[in-house]
Amino acid sequence: MTSLDSTPQAVPDLPDATGTPAKQIPPAAVARLTLYLRALNTLLADGVERVSSESLAEASGVSSSTLRKDLSHVGSYGTRGVGYEVQYLSRHIAAALGLTHDWKVAIVGAGNLGKALARYGGFESRGFDVVAIFDADQMVVGNEVGWLRVSDVADLETVLHRTGANMVVLALPAAVAQGVCDRVVAAGVHSVLSFAPVMLQVPEGVNLRKVDMATELQILAYHAQRAQAPGQTA
Structure with missing residues (x-):
């Protein structure tokens, strides 16, 4: 797999197996989370392991500040200068949206x-x-x-x-x-x-x-x- 970071890291387990967020997510943020998930899944299909907030925001059609605020609702902030682990963030958002259920x-x-x-x-x-x-x-x-x-x-x-x-x-x-x-x-x-x-x-x-x-x-x-x-x- 290719990566935007030269040091691949293991994808950690989700902290909440139920995928239930700790607090209510605003409806507008929920709608945008689906856009981030689609963009992340495209990156996964392309073999990308890490992505910056700027790149993910551009792929989703939002500003970087909006993206970071939305992701804070699901407790995922990324690492300054490193970005987000694509697979982990994809799983995290999917769990928050309830997409790990049948x-x-x-x-x-x-x-x-x-x-x-x-x-x-x-x-x-x-x-x-x-x-x-x-x-x-x-x-x-x-x-x-x-x-x-x-x-x-x-x-x-x-x-x-x-x-x-x-x-x-x-x-x-x-x-x-x-x-x-x-x-x-x-x-x-x-x-x-x-x-x-x-x-x-x-x-x-x-x-x-x-x-x-x-x-x-x-x-x-x-x-x-x-x-x-x-x-x-x-």
């Missing part, structure tokens, strides 16, 4: 989006195993999507329990999303990612993330319009 994902909705998500090969390498996909359309139920067979959403609770799914992705129309979300939560799944174009209500203790691509495009349109207007900058 996450089993079920997708509800076998339309174009749901099928694309089910076929995506990048989840497994990041610790996410897609174990089920559901739909209400009887013309779709039973069809194969990648290595999965589409289950009837009527059997949602049974299949969630059988597969041990602990995360659910909702790729559903707005009209039915809340009802399905309620069933998912009642079945004991407390981590939900929704692509439905509607604001869902969940009980306290349930982690809900929403992805609204139309909203993101509208934000892009705003900035594009400003960039095109005379005398305006994006």
Whole structure:
């Protein structure tokens, strides 16, 4: 392996085997930690053993000061003049993000989006195993999507329990999303990612993330319009 440091060192064990950070990490920092982890994994694939904060920050699209502050939340500071051990820092961030656990994902909705998500090969390498996909359309139920067979959403609770799914992705129309979300939560799944174009209500203790691509495009349109207007900058 190549290194930015001439003296390779052993990668120490993580201080906390559970990967649970000692304090709450701000949501914005959590989002950036995923960027650092992606950059670190690329460095690992290239055989790099050490990286400076400046290089890692540049690869992640943030400032060095932001990177150092974010990494302080997971108790990893690096060494002045030496930088960070890539493998150790990668493992440390992965543990803090909960990526050392087994996450089993079920997708509800076998339309174009749901099928694309089910076929995506990048989840497994990041610790996410897609174990089920559901739909209400009887013309779709039973069809194969990648290595999965589409289950009837009527059997949602049974299949969630059988597969041990602990995360659910909702790729559903707005009209039915809340009802399905309620069933998912009642079945004991407390981590939900929704692509439905509607604001869902969940009980306290349930982690809900929403992805609204139309909203993101509208934000892009705003900035594009400003960039095109005379005398305006994006």
